[in-house]
Amino acid sequence: MNKKLACAALTTSFLFTSVSAAFAVPTGLYFNGKYYSDEYLDQNSDSLKSILSSAKRSSKAFYISEDEHSYTLYKDYTGEKTKYNLDLNKKNPLDLFYIDAETSDKILGVVFKTGTVSEDNGSVLLTADRNMTYPKVTDFTFDKGVKVKSVTTLPNNQIRLITSGLSESETYSLSYKNVDTGIKVTGLVQPIKMNQLVAKDDTLSIQFNKAPEMAPEVSNFTVYQKINKGQEQLITPDSFVWDESTLTATLQVPSVKQTQDVQVLRYSVFYNEMKLASNTLTIKAIPKIASVQATDGFVTVKLTDSPKTAPIIDEFTLTQKIGSKKAEALSGELVSWDSKSKTALISFDPLLSSESSTKVVIGVQYGLSKKDNFFWTVPSTSEVQTVSIVNASNRKELVVGSESESSLTLSAIALDKSKKVIPGKSATWDSLDSKIATVNSSGVVTAVSAGTTSITATIGGKTASFPIVVKEMDQSTATVSPSSTTPTQNQAFTLNITGAKGTDGQALVGAVDVQVTSSNTAEGTTGVIFNDAITFTAGAATIPVILAQTGSQTLTVKIAGVTAAKTANVTVAASSFSAATDSTTANDVPTLGLVGTTATSGTPSVATAAVNSGTGKIDITSVSAGTATITVEDASNHQATIAVTVGPDGAITVGTITKYTVVFSAATDSTTANDLSTLGLVGTTATSGTPSVATAAVNSGTGKIDITSVSAGTATITVEDASNHQATIAVTVGPDGAITVG
CATH class of the missing domain: 2.60.40 (Immunoglobulin-like)
Structure with a gap:
């Protein structure tokens, strides 16, 4: 009998219930949709002469040897064979199925080893015994009404089936080309889903119903953006934050610029190729000019709405027309922008003098919107009758510590008896209570502390006053978590601030001063355990805290300018110190620049050290919490140092190693x-x-x-x-x- 008789044809059942064989595909001849086993060919060689003769001349006849990867063109059953180049021909000849000439069984050229359901019950990941080429949706079927919507080939012989209809705890059988694969999959209990998708212009917040098996990374997400009726575009998030406590992933996406028209954005978010949800938001059109108020040296521009980002001077076009002269371009500087009143104050060079009564027209363009306003001037020699103070922000309240509302700019105009502007006059500014608010020579008022005061402007012996109210920032929206926790004495833990907003309703961003005080005055300096600037991102920040005293404490968190301080209750557990030995530092030239013979601690009350000649390491043993420097010295008195930190629990952290640097000396x-x-x-x-x-x-x-x-x-x-x-x-x-x- 031919030596291949030992590899008799495998039944379909064997193919999909066992993986113990050394090969997965039955050996023999595959030709014209039929499969001829070695044994069948041996036993029926006479009656199969015409088939074998045709097979020898055909480029579509394949012989599979015991090596499952050896695909050869069939030339002669006992003679020469030529390897079939899968890379060149692209398509695997056994992607088709064949009918066994002897048993009429269906023979497949692939074995599926495993099938895994995705976290959302939305797809099945299959692993085959070889790479499949061009699998079709119609090749795969599940029982119980589950549909296969798409098929994707992946590296490492994997295929992903996007499915619909998988139910929790239900088991399904998979067939390939109507042949049972032996693969059974079960729908997951409580599959991962998205509870909420909140879309903002530059932020997408995705809240899951449960924690994924692995903490999400930005590479797990695919985001598509569609503007109005345009094409859907793939966009790349700029950054990513995962909050384990709220099961929320926050993606920072590129901001969309405002245009003259309203824009409707639609975001579609996929997680590991499964679609979570879509959401839309509207980007308003560039606002128009509502009104313009002009006086000598300043123009106040009120917009119909706040733009997405604070306007800059380059977005405004100014013109000035003096008397009967032609209007000319006017250079300006944006002094302030008040988002609450939607008002911009723009300064320009005031008229230095005037010899007669003149009408001055100031024109302003923002986007496609244009408006103008005028004022009258009189000769500069005119007597000052009154002083007018102009408040560019249209508000009298300042907020201590607010990024946008802690200051405002006032301008003072000298007027004659007919209320016309006298150009070329400057004001002297003063604050009645500089502990509440200060004012500089340019009329910029800055909040200092809560209270009321007045700002005065004096020109030509005439004085005008402007009342100022200063408030502290309201942070009632901010929260501190955890609200109750049990940290260990002298071990760092974190307080989290979220939802911190300014009085303008915008989330805090950038560096803001924060103070944390403990009810136990033995902590820190009279109870102050943290007092520094921290960086807020979208109203959120973290504060590192270490408490030295045991027992119950109340921590009070105060953001600069906050009236309603936030508290957290903690019960500090005494630390349990356990001496430990660290032997991770190699005693060799690559690590220390030398091979030490002795190791000495500069602070033996914190840690001790010794050279371990048996292991070739430096053994460092903790004694108490603190820091120490270990000095390692060799036989030539060369030295290297190791910085060591011992935690409250005795754990050792090896820090900076200063290697011995060899100094060359001619000998x-x-x-x-x-x-x-x-x-x-x-x-x-x-x-x-x-x-x-x-x-x-x-x-x-x-x-x-x-x-x-x-x-x-x-x-x-x-x-x-x-x-x-x-x-x-x-x-x-x-x-x-x-x-x-x-």
């Missing part, structure tokens, strides 16, 4: 005698083959060969006598300049 070796017994000759000259490493000379006075080091490396010294006889000396120069004669 001369004169130990080699210049005589017959040592060299076989008495040299008259000595020459180095590598003078950049070492030089040599005959010392007739001492009868020695003097060898001097130049740099680290090896060199050969050649000593020659008067008869040109030679002897050589092998030399090694160390990193420190020391010479070893070999």
Whole structure:
């Protein structure tokens, strides 16, 4: 019998219930949709002569040997065969199925080893015994009404089936080309889903119903954006934050600029290729100018709405028309922008003088919107009758610590008896209570603390006053978590601030001063355990806290300018110190720059150290919480240091290692005698083959060969006598300049 009889045809049942065989695909001939096993060919060779003859001439006849990866063109059952190049031909010949010529069973050329349901019950990941080419949706079927919507081939012989209809705890059987694969999958209980998708212009917040098996990363998410009726575009998130406590993933996405028209954005979010949800938001059109109020040196522009981002001066176009002259471009500077009143104050160079009554028209364009306003001037020599104070922000309240509302700018205008502007006049500014608010020479008022005061402007002996109310920032929306916790004494834990907003309703961003105070005044400095600026992102920030006192405490968190402080209750547990030994630092040149013979701690009350000759490590043992410096010294008194921190629990953290740096120092070796017994000759000259490493000379006075080091490396010294006889000396120069004669 042919040797392939040992690989008799496998039944379909065997193919999908066992993976113990050394091969997965039945050996034999595959031709014209039929499969002929080795045994069947041996037993029916006479009746199959015409089929075998056709197969030998066909490029579509394949023979599969015991090696499942050996696909060969069929030439002669007992003769030569040529390998079938899968890479060149792209398509695997066994992607089709064949009918067994002997049993009429269906034979598949693939074995599915595993099937795994995705976290959302929305797909099944299959692993095959080989790479499949061009699988179709119609090739795969589940029972119980589950539908296969799409098929994707993946690396490592994997196929993902996007499905619909998988139910929790229900088991389903998979068939391939109507043949049972033996793969059974069960729908997960409580599959992962999305509870909520909140879409903002530049932020997408996705809240899950439960924690995924692995903490999500930005690479797990795919985001598509569609603007109005345009094409859906793939966008790349700028950053990503995962909050385990709220099961929320926050994706920072590129912001969309405002245009003259309203824009409707639609975001679609996928997690590991499964669609979570879609949501829309509207980007308003660029606002229009509602009104313009102009006076000499300032123009106040009120918009119909707040733009997405605070306007800049380049977005405004100013013109000035004086009397009957032609309007000319006017350069301006944006002094302030008040988002609450939607008002911009723009300054420009005031008129220095006026010789007659003149009408001055100031024009403003923002986007496609244009408006103008005018004022009258009188001669600069006119007598000042009244002073008018202009408040650009249209508000009298300031907020301490607010990024946008802690200051405002006032301007003072001199007027004659007919209320016309007298150009060229400057004001002297003053605050009645500088502990509440200050004012500089340009009229900029800055909040200091809560209270009321007045700002005065004096021109030509005439004074006007402007009332100012200063408030502290309202942070009633902010929360501190955890509201109750049990940290360990002298061990760091974190307080989280979320939802912190300014009075303008916008989330806090950037550096803001925060103070944390403990009800136990023995903590920190009279109870203050943290007092520093921290960085807020979208109203959120974290505060590192370490408490030294045990027992119950109330921590009070106060953000700069906050009226309603936030509290957290903690019960500090005493730390349990347990001495530990760290043996991770190698006692070798790559780590320390030397091989130490001794190790000494600079603070033995914190940690001790010793050289472990058996392991080739430095053993560091904790004694109490604190920091210490370990000094390792070798036989030549060279030193390296290791910074060590011991935690309250005795855990050791190895910090910076300062390696010994070898300092090269040229040396001369004169130990080699210049005589017959040592060299076989008495040299008259000595020459180095590598003078950049070492030089040599005959010392007739001492009868020695003097060898001097130049740099680290090896060199050969050649000593020659008067008869040109030679002897050589092998030399090694160390990193420190020391010479070893070999």
